[in-house]
Amino acid sequence: xxxxxxxxxxxxxxxxxxxxxxxxxxxxxxxxxxxxxxxxxxxxxxxxxxxxxxxxxxxxxxxxxxxxxxxxxxxxxxxxxxxxxxxxxxxxxxxxxxxxxxxxxxxxxxxxxxxxxxxxxxxxxxxxxxxxxxxxxxxxxxxxxxxxxxxx
Numbered sequence: 001x002x003x004x005x006x007x008x009x010x011x012x013x014x015x016x017x018x019x020x021x022x023x024x025x026x027x028x029x030x031x032x033x034x035x036x037x038x039x040x041x042x043x044x045x046x047x048x049x050x051x052x053x054x055x056x057x058x059x060x061x062x063x064x065x066x067x068x069x070x071x072x073x074x075x076x077x078x079x080x081x082x083x084x085x086x087x088x089x090x091x092x093x094x095x096x097x098x099x100x101x102x103x104x105x106x107x108x109x110x111x112x113x114x115x116x117x118x119x120x121x122x123x124x125x126x127x128x129x130x131x132x133x134x135x136x137x138x139x140x141x142x143x144x145x146x147x148x149x150x151x152x
Contacts, residue, residue, distance in 0.1 A: 004033075005028070005033055005035065005043065006043060006046075006047060006146065007086070007087060007088075007142070007146065008028060008031055008033055009024065009028070009040075009043055009044070009047065009049075010047065010063060010087075010146065011085065011086045012024065012027050012028070013049065013060075013061050013062065013063055014063075014084075014085060015085065017058055017060040018060055018061050019051075019058065019059050019060050019061070021037055021040045021041060021044070022037070024040055024044075024061070025037065025040055028040075044061065047063055048063055049061045049062065049063050050062060073113050073148055075109050075112065075113065076109040076110060076112075076113040076115070076148050077148050078109075079102075079105050079106045079109035079110075080106065080109070080145065080148065082102075083098045083099050083102035083105060083106050084096055084097070084098055084106060085097045085098060085099065087142045087145055087146060088142070089137070089138030089139040089141065089142040090138050091137075091138055092131070092132045092136060092137065092138055093129060093130065093131060093132065093138050094129075094130040094132070094138045094141045094142045094145065095127060095128075095129060095130075096110075096127065096128040096129075096130060096145070097126065097127055098126050098127065098128065099126065100125060100126045101125060101126070102126065103123040103124050103125055103126055103127055103128045104123045106123070106128050107121040107122070107123035107128045108121075108123075110128065110130060110145070113148070115141065115144050115145065115148070116144060117132050117133050117136035117140060117141050117144065118130055118131070118132060118133070118141060119131045119132065119133045130145070
Protein backbone atom coordinates (compact mmCIF):
# COMPACT_ATOMS: atom_id res chain seq x y z
CA UNK A 1 0.00 0.00 0.00
CA UNK A 2 1.65 3.24 -1.14
CA UNK A 3 0.68 5.45 1.80
CA UNK A 4 2.16 3.01 4.31
CA UNK A 5 5.29 2.76 2.18
CA UNK A 6 5.43 6.55 1.79
CA UNK A 7 5.19 7.00 5.56
CA UNK A 8 8.05 4.53 6.02
CA UNK A 9 10.16 6.31 3.40
CA UNK A 10 9.44 9.72 4.95
CA UNK A 11 10.38 8.42 8.42
CA UNK A 12 13.56 6.74 7.18
CA UNK A 13 14.68 9.84 5.29
CA UNK A 14 14.03 11.89 8.43
CA UNK A 15 15.75 9.54 10.87
CA UNK A 16 18.63 8.28 8.73
CA UNK A 17 21.16 9.67 6.29
CA UNK A 18 20.03 7.77 3.20
CA UNK A 19 22.27 8.56 0.25
CA UNK A 20 21.25 5.95 -2.35
CA UNK A 21 18.10 4.22 -3.51
CA UNK A 22 19.81 0.89 -2.76
CA UNK A 23 20.27 1.98 0.87
CA UNK A 24 16.58 2.92 1.07
CA UNK A 25 15.53 -0.44 -0.43
CA UNK A 26 17.61 -2.26 2.22
CA UNK A 27 16.11 -0.17 5.04
CA UNK A 28 12.58 -0.80 3.78
CA UNK A 29 13.31 -4.54 3.48
CA UNK A 30 14.41 -4.54 7.14
CA UNK A 31 10.88 -3.30 7.91
CA UNK A 32 9.30 -6.05 5.80
CA UNK A 33 8.49 -3.66 2.95
CA UNK A 34 9.68 -5.21 -0.31
CA UNK A 35 10.12 -2.80 -3.24
CA UNK A 36 11.99 -2.56 -6.50
CA UNK A 37 14.38 0.21 -7.48
CA UNK A 38 11.80 1.48 -9.99
CA UNK A 39 9.15 1.77 -7.26
CA UNK A 40 11.52 3.59 -4.92
CA UNK A 41 12.53 5.94 -7.72
CA UNK A 42 8.86 6.73 -8.48
CA UNK A 43 8.05 7.19 -4.77
CA UNK A 44 10.97 9.58 -4.24
CA UNK A 45 9.90 11.63 -7.25
CA UNK A 46 6.23 11.68 -6.16
CA UNK A 47 7.21 12.71 -2.62
CA UNK A 48 9.46 15.53 -3.84
CA UNK A 49 12.69 13.99 -2.57
CA UNK A 50 15.95 15.61 -3.59
CA UNK A 51 19.58 14.87 -2.82
CA UNK A 52 21.18 17.55 -0.67
CA UNK A 53 24.62 17.98 0.83
CA UNK A 54 24.51 18.32 4.61
CA UNK A 55 26.66 20.55 6.79
CA UNK A 56 28.98 17.57 7.36
CA UNK A 57 29.48 17.19 3.60
CA UNK A 58 27.48 13.99 3.17
CA UNK A 59 24.85 13.74 0.46
CA UNK A 60 21.45 12.40 1.43
CA UNK A 61 17.85 12.32 0.29
CA UNK A 62 15.56 14.93 1.79
CA UNK A 63 11.88 15.68 1.19
CA UNK A 64 11.18 19.24 0.11
CA UNK A 65 8.05 21.31 -0.36
CA UNK A 66 6.34 21.04 -3.71
CA UNK A 67 5.07 24.60 -3.66
CA UNK A 68 4.40 27.68 -1.58
CA UNK A 69 1.96 27.47 1.30
CA UNK A 70 0.17 30.37 2.92
CA UNK A 71 -1.01 31.30 6.40
CA UNK A 72 -1.75 28.52 8.88
CA UNK A 73 -0.76 25.81 6.39
CA UNK A 74 2.73 27.33 6.16
CA UNK A 75 2.99 27.18 9.96
CA UNK A 76 1.73 23.60 9.95
CA UNK A 77 4.26 22.63 7.27
CA UNK A 78 7.04 24.26 9.29
CA UNK A 79 5.98 22.47 12.50
CA UNK A 80 5.69 19.13 10.73
CA UNK A 81 9.04 19.58 8.99
CA UNK A 82 10.91 20.65 12.10
CA UNK A 83 9.41 18.49 14.83
CA UNK A 84 7.60 15.40 13.51
CA UNK A 85 9.35 12.03 13.51
CA UNK A 86 6.45 9.81 12.46
CA UNK A 87 2.75 9.87 11.63
CA UNK A 88 0.84 6.67 12.42
CA UNK A 89 -2.88 6.22 11.66
CA UNK A 90 -4.97 3.90 13.81
CA UNK A 91 -8.73 3.65 13.31
CA UNK A 92 -10.19 7.16 13.36
CA UNK A 93 -7.13 8.54 15.13
CA UNK A 94 -3.61 9.54 14.17
CA UNK A 95 -0.65 9.35 16.53
CA UNK A 96 2.02 11.94 15.68
CA UNK A 97 5.44 11.35 17.24
CA UNK A 98 7.51 14.50 17.74
CA UNK A 99 10.82 15.55 19.17
CA UNK A 100 10.69 15.79 22.97
CA UNK A 101 8.89 18.93 24.15
CA UNK A 102 7.47 19.77 20.71
CA UNK A 103 4.07 18.08 20.72
CA UNK A 104 2.19 21.19 21.87
CA UNK A 105 3.64 23.21 18.96
CA UNK A 106 2.57 20.57 16.43
CA UNK A 107 -0.86 20.12 18.03
CA UNK A 108 -1.56 23.84 17.95
CA UNK A 109 -0.42 24.08 14.33
CA UNK A 110 -2.78 21.24 13.36
CA UNK A 111 -5.68 22.85 15.25
CA UNK A 112 -5.10 26.29 13.75
CA UNK A 113 -4.61 25.07 10.18
CA UNK A 114 -8.07 23.56 9.89
CA UNK A 115 -6.98 20.27 8.33
CA UNK A 116 -10.07 18.65 6.78
CA UNK A 117 -11.52 15.89 8.91
CA UNK A 118 -9.74 16.86 12.14
CA UNK A 119 -11.93 17.52 15.17
CA UNK A 120 -9.05 18.35 17.52
CA UNK A 121 -5.78 17.30 19.08
CA UNK A 122 -4.42 16.29 22.47
CA UNK A 123 -0.70 16.90 23.00
CA UNK A 124 1.68 15.44 25.53
CA UNK A 125 5.44 15.94 25.58
CA UNK A 126 6.43 14.06 22.43
CA UNK A 127 3.13 12.71 21.12
CA UNK A 128 0.05 14.33 19.56
CA UNK A 129 -3.21 12.43 19.30
CA UNK A 130 -5.18 13.74 16.32
CA UNK A 131 -8.90 12.96 16.46
CA UNK A 132 -10.79 12.60 13.20
CA UNK A 133 -14.45 13.45 12.78
CA UNK A 134 -17.25 10.91 12.45
CA UNK A 135 -16.57 8.53 9.58
CA UNK A 136 -13.10 9.96 8.91
CA UNK A 137 -10.40 7.30 8.72
CA UNK A 138 -7.08 7.94 10.45
CA UNK A 139 -5.34 6.92 7.23
CA UNK A 140 -7.09 9.80 5.44
CA UNK A 141 -6.06 12.35 8.09
CA UNK A 142 -2.47 11.03 8.08
CA UNK A 143 -2.34 11.42 4.29
CA UNK A 144 -3.61 15.02 4.58
CA UNK A 145 -0.97 15.85 7.18
CA UNK A 146 1.75 14.27 5.06
CA UNK A 147 0.63 16.24 2.00
CA UNK A 148 1.28 19.46 3.92
CA UNK A 149 4.30 18.52 6.01
CA UNK A 150 7.33 16.37 6.22
CA UNK A 151 8.82 18.59 3.57
CA UNK A 152 10.95 21.68 3.57
